[in-house]
Amino acid sequence: MAQVDVRLVDVTKTYGSDVRAVDGISLDVLDGEFFSLLGPSGCGKTTTLRMIGGFEEPTSGRIELQGEEVTWLPPHRRNVNTVFQNYALFPHLSIRENVAFGLRRRKVADAEVRTRVAEMLELVELSALADRKPGQISGGQAQRVALARALVNRPAVLLLDEPLGALDLRLRKQMQIELKRIQVEVGITFIYVTHDQEEAMTMSDRIAVMNHGRYEQLGAPAEIYERPSTRFVAGFLGASNLLPGTVVGAEGDHVAVRLDLGPIVRLPAAAIAGRSRVDVGVRPEKIRLGSAGAATPGVNAIPGHIQDLSYTGVSTQYRVALADGHLVTAYAQNIARADGGASALPGAEVLVEWDPADAFAVDPLPAGTEPATDPVTGAPIE
């Protein structure tokens, strides 16, 4: 079992009397982990990070760094460093002196400062710009200076608040790979804040998906994508189809659910977690469209007809109307199809099929409300 680097115990932060920016978060971040806080704007990611860094005091709760409580310590007495969203480079100091700042404050010997700064500039490939001022370098370079300035101190934990937010898409992709490389190389724990689910999934070992000041699910990227435990998580990480139904029986490690529109489907018992009413969820890329009347044994199948399709190059996106008018979205890779193209035209009768293991279940909406999910993105419509 890896050592715990950062522990939050029931941490809450309120502003004024009504804004609950962070609402009772408890989590453990392990040593050497790339841990992401993922969530929409205003969900409390920055506030959480700032409390770990020491820039905000929690209203209640406890923060531990490597087993020691730091809840009330000022930032300069915590062994963490931050890469700020806007980089916050000191404009009056050269790149070299920016990077050396932390070491100098810690009274590291001059010779050592010089070698460590040089090494770090080497790592982020900025040695050539060492004598420039921050006003004379590009956004991507500034981002790497900010990273070097933090990493050179060899903190136990590095906090990063949307460090790639200001970069364009191409540079952003490049820096994602770069950041991950550096993290693996230096082996420091990263706590990474982002609202970009793809970014979080590519880089993280584990992700906490946050909403309204708390996290709804915490796990490895594949786990939270394949088996989201809430409607919000399902929607935030990608498109999904949600079909309401009632649990009608169990067979071994599978549970049978009768969908409100008629058919019975099977799910892993673990996904149901003892509930009787659930929304059964399937990601569009897990769905196969089979010929009507030729159901594959052991696979969930619901009849419907193709409403429309759109060709996106890599894949074709189908919308299938079910008996009660529900639309199900399915992505089909554009590889040569064995079943012939004729069945895949609008109006064709098809079977919406998926493997029971590929389904997940989330809490149903309160009775009386229509299942309001966007048919394409699967995101909940507020």
Added chain:
Amino acid sequence: MSAAARPPFRLRRRIGRWVLPIYAAFAITFLTLPVIVMIIFSFNSPAGRSNLTWRELSIDAWLDPLGRPGLAEAVTTSVLIALLTTIIATALGVLIALALVRHTFRGKGIANLLIFLPMSTPEIVLGTSLLTLFIGSVGWTFLPPGVLYPLGFPTILIAHVMFSISFVVVTMRARLAGFPRHLEEAAMDLYANEWSTFWRVTFPLILPGVLAAAMLAFSLSIDDYVITTFTSGQTKTFPIYIFGAQQRGIPVQVNVIGTMIFLVAVGFVALSTFLGRRQQNAPGR
């Protein structure tokens, strides 16, 4: 464009080319003429005591700029007071501005308002009320004599600090309002405590503003006459010396020292413009 539309256009261009420069030349002449006269007359050798009519070119006064009884003392007093005022008013003013911009505290609104008071009150009112206050302090046994009464160097200094502090605060407040606070957080994050955060990050970045404020305080102090007359007692500052000398005839040395002050002031303004431009060029990332 028809040909009919061209003459007014050409006219406007002619105005732009000639009228504005001529106007500007007049304005500059108007503004600098007194200074030019002062400089020219510092090279005069007047017939009598009064340096009011041109007689002949001479550099006597420049060779002996303090060669009049009382003049050296007055200039020294003025410079000393101006320097002390600059140091005290700038230090206090920067701290007040920091408090007003950075912190919330009870009475902040009132403080923000009162800081304008010395700027908006007529000098004559400030002078008389200070005089009343200082004379009223005669019975205050906790103060050693000579601090507030009899009037003198300390009272001039107190008065000058009081009126220049508000100019410092107002200048600094504007500069601090746009200060990138996240730089201080970054410093704290990099193990700088409050003290070194201030000296390593905050102060270097506000330094141009501090210098501008200091120059303002210096120039306000060195030429103040109205408030100083009420608070100086027997002590003479340079402006008061000139006013006194006027009745007997102003010596050429006054023009020499006036010219020196003018040159120093121009140097300050040039420096401050240069510093301000440099701060603008440095982006506050």
